[in-house]
Amino acid sequence: MLGTILLLALRSIRRHVLRSLLTMLGIVIGVAAVVSMVTLGKATTAAVTQQIAALGTNILQVRPGQGFGRGGGGPAPRDFEPADIMAIRQQVGGVTAVAPQASASGTAIYEGANWSTTINGTTSDFFKIQPWPLQTGRSFNEDEETAGKSVCIIGSTVSTNLFRGADPIGKRFRIGEVSCDVIGLLTTKGQAGFGGDQDDIVIMPIKTVQRRFLGTTAIRTILVGVDQNYSTEQVQQTLTRLLRERRHITEGKDDDFNIFDTKQISDTLTQTTTMLTRIVAAVAAISLVVGGIGIMNIMLVSVTERTREIGIRLAIGAVASEVLLQFLVEAVVLSCLGGLIGLLLAQLVVGVATPLMDLPWIFDPAVNLGAFAVSAAIGVIFGYFPARRAASLNPIDALRHE
């Protein structure tokens, strides 16, 4: 019995190729649109989250000047001094590490290969604050830092362009006027959230950079790592008080430095991605509705034709339940087939789009299942209920349906 019904359903699908394809198309598009959009939205969220993690949390970045950059007119704000670093270490509670930073740029040369890059002078504390492990080699030791030796840790971009895949550890290359020994290679960090290749960098002891490249002991930036058990706000307040005092800023005057809390960025980004996820969900819901209406239309358009067909089947001796079961099987087969094709299409779209958009590839079973279930349900419901109505008519009324 069930075999007969299945045979009838499959025959009917095969005979009405266009109608079947149009029905499936609605479901295919509905599922593909929902799944690819939600997946890409989720991938974006994941990418942003990764970047937030890479940024490091609980870091205060101290720069001279008000706000971002040096600001408008006025005299250029003073840089920080090495003594400021010592003072912060000793007088601010809840600080895990303090890393001064001074940067320069130069062209690195090694056996005919040359590469323009950024030189970042800092101390080994930099690696205690930034979540940026070494791939091979080691960080600076105290001796190298205090003496300002020409040793460096390089980013993967510099290593690739200078050493062409060879192990860079122990090699000596020239950068500007300085000969420099490679002691460490950083892991690849990738693109920064705001553009720029983070791996295009050479890190040297700050003393070396100050002495050999800048000719001053000025410190442009101070990174302060905050203990997880302390609130960054509180540490920021203490730090501000200390720096105002040290920089002789009188009561009522504005700070001539600014402290930037990475937690603020991560909070802002998290808010943005949450909003993004909501928008994506809304768009997905809309496309699901649109897809559903497409399915509905095809099903309703074919009702007249199918009502007569139901009348014929009833007249030649089919029981209503047999006719209904056949229509149900047709709807289930078409909906599920359409849903599966939609899922495959979505994987294709995601697979092509994620590398292009620089997003991680993700597969969310809940999204796939959900979209499939909803579309298939719409297909089955709108395939089945008009048929049920038709089968409840007297055969002669179904036959005469116009």
Place this chain on the structure above:
Amino acid sequence: MAGTESPAAPIISLRGITKVFGTGETAFRALKGVDLDIAAGDFVAVMGPSGSGKSTMMNILGCLDVSTSGAFLFHGHHVEDLDRDQRALLRRRYLGFVFQGFNLLARTSALENVELPLLYRGDAKQNRRQEAMAALEKVGLADWAGHTPGELSGGQQQRVAIARAIVTNPEILLADEPTGNLDSQRSVEIMEFLATLNRDSGITVLMVTHEPDMAEYARRIVHFKDGLIDRIEEAGRRPEAMGGTTGGVTG
């Protein structure tokens, strides 16, 4: 009118059948109390002007519609007490239909159209093929088995429909203006075929028509008027219908 009563129990007996369409002010009484007996092997043509109730009565006889009141006995069983599914099973087992508009399944080969009643009856595949081909052969369309209705002429489509109606060896064949959509040449062919079926296979044939020429192929002609049987007359232009007796038919 004595000829309408058969000595054997009739397979169909209608007693006081009424049919009302709609309710209240707009109600239309299509049948106003019809009594009729039909014996096995009979060939009855039903005639009458439009709106006289002849098609309504055919639909009730074919269990495609239900009466509003009255008794409809089929082999002595009250059809009006049956539910939808029981009526469907009755159609499946005992009845075959031929419609004015053919009502074949579109985009479906003649063979598969003819197979359909067997499929619902639950026949095995091998059996279905054989019987459907045999039915198509009877109507002279064995060579057209693979063609869809769209590829067949009106006369051929009606012959496929007849093959579909007789493939289950029904006791009664109901034909609602089977020649209504055909030219006179095709009409004669179809009528000859129905008459032969009735004579040789003993199938009881009930046919609605408004063409007196076609009605002449029947043994009896029932005239409808205003929802009631006006008169019943013996037909018999066909010489073989006069002399040849089959089944329990008298006169």
